Amino acid sequence: MAGSEDVFLRAKHRTFSGLAEGGEREWTGPFCFIQAADPQLGLMKAWRDGDCDGGGDEWAEEVELTKQAVEAVNQLRPRPRFMVLCGDLVHAMPDTPFREGQERDLKAALKGTDPSIPLVFVSGNHDLGNTPTPGTVEQYCSAWGDDYFSFWVGGVLCLVLNSQLFFDASACPQLKEAQETWLEAQLSRASSSTEPKPKHVLVFQHIPLYLKSPDEEDDYFNLSKTVRQSLLDRFKKAGVKAVFSGHYHRNAGGCHGGLDMVVSSAIGCQLGQDEHGLRVVVVTADKVVHRYHSLEQLRARGMDEDLRKLLQA
Numbered sequence: 001m002a003g004s005e006d007v008f009l010r011a012k013h014r015t016f017s018g019l020a021e022g023g024e025r026e027w028t029g030p031f032c033f034i035q036a037a038d039p040q041l042g043l044m045k046a047w048r049d050g051d052c053d054g055g056g057d058e059w060a061e062e063v064e065l066t067k068q069a070v071e072a073v074n075q076l077r078p079r080p081r082f083m084v085l086c087g088d089l090v091h092a093m094p095d096t097p098f099r100e101g102q103e104r105d106l107k108a109a110l111k112g113t114d115p116s117i118p119l120v121f122v123s124g125n126h127d128l129g130n131t132p133t134p135g136t137v138e139q140y141c142s143a144w145g146d147d148y149f150s151f152w153v154g155g156v157l158c159l160v161l162n163s164q165l166f167f168d169a170s171a172c173p174q175l176k177e178a179q180e181t182w183l184e185a186q187l188s189r190a191s192s193s194t195e196p197k198p199k200h201v202l203v204f205q206h207i208p209l210y211l212k213s214p215d216e217e218d219d220y221f222n223l224s225k226t227v228r229q230s231l232l233d234r235f236k237k238a239g240v241k242a243v244f245s246g247h248y249h250r251n252a253g254g255c256h257g258g259l260d261m262v263v264s265s266a267i268g269c270q271l272g273q274d275e276h277g278l279r280v281v282v283v284t285a286d287k288v289v290h291r292y293h294s295l296e297q298l299r300a301r302g303m304d305e306d307l308r309k310l311l312q313a
């Protein structure tokens with residue numbers, strides 16, 4: 001596997017080559033895509049053992065669930081335009097014992113994805129470390145592609161962000177600055193009157209801005225109030241319609257002030273009452289409709305009928 005042949009390295013030079021060259025800037029009608037999060041190979045057993053910091057020495061269950069997800073997604077008609085995995089691809093932190101095996105086995109499980117459904121990767125705290133360093137970011141990029149980038153699909157602008165740089169950039173302040181500068185340029189271009197206008201702007205990141213309400217207290221599972229408020233203001237000003245995330249291992253979120261904060265449960269370990277699953281997102285000319293589907297439902301019956309109908313319009 002090398003260079004552009006490697007399906008796991010499609011995000012490079014801050015863009016994504018899994019879709020048409022230069023992206024698809026024209027709206028050509030409704031389409032769907034899949035948003036999933038936290039396959040996190042190794043967490044299920046570590047969680048049962050009560051050792052989530054170390055642990056993670058077995059991951060056969062997550063491999064099986066990831067394969068089920070791939071199988072369910074491959075069967076969908078119409079085909080999703082892409083599948084985005086919103087972080088915590090594996091459980092083992094950078095430079096810890098089981099990291100290599102988990103990454104290898106996740107790639108093997110994802111390899112069955114139909115080649116017409118490009119995979120988009122988002123970095124999570126387990127992928128980069130809770131306090132990322134230039135070294136851990138580089139390791140991630142060489143395994144999965146850029147940690148932040150943008151791409152166009154069917155007239156929609158998608159921004160993939162590294163939320164770890166919002167969470168704790170104390171060990172890599174320059175990387176944080178660079179993402180800030182890049183993000184500012186992306187957002188101002190999205191709302192500029194001289195550039196082609198995206199039908200929608202969507203953001204993908206691992207850590208949610210908030211879980212239920214924009215003014216909730218800081219928590220392990222959300223971004224701090226100051227960072228959150230600043231991002232909310234900038235996203236709204238640029239016309240971002242939805243922010244998709246994971247990290248919580250439960251479904252949550254809410255729509256406030258026209259911005260939809262979507263928190264999706266995991267392919268892997270569940271920390272609440274949800275089932276292993278992923279989210280089907282339908283994009284129409286005027287809305288972005290999404291619903292979490294369990295892997296079981298998706299494999300047996302495909303996406304819900306009302307969503308399928310929206311795609312025929």
Ligand SMILES: [Zn+2]
Pocket residue numbers: 088124125126206246247248
């Ligand atoms: Zn996480």
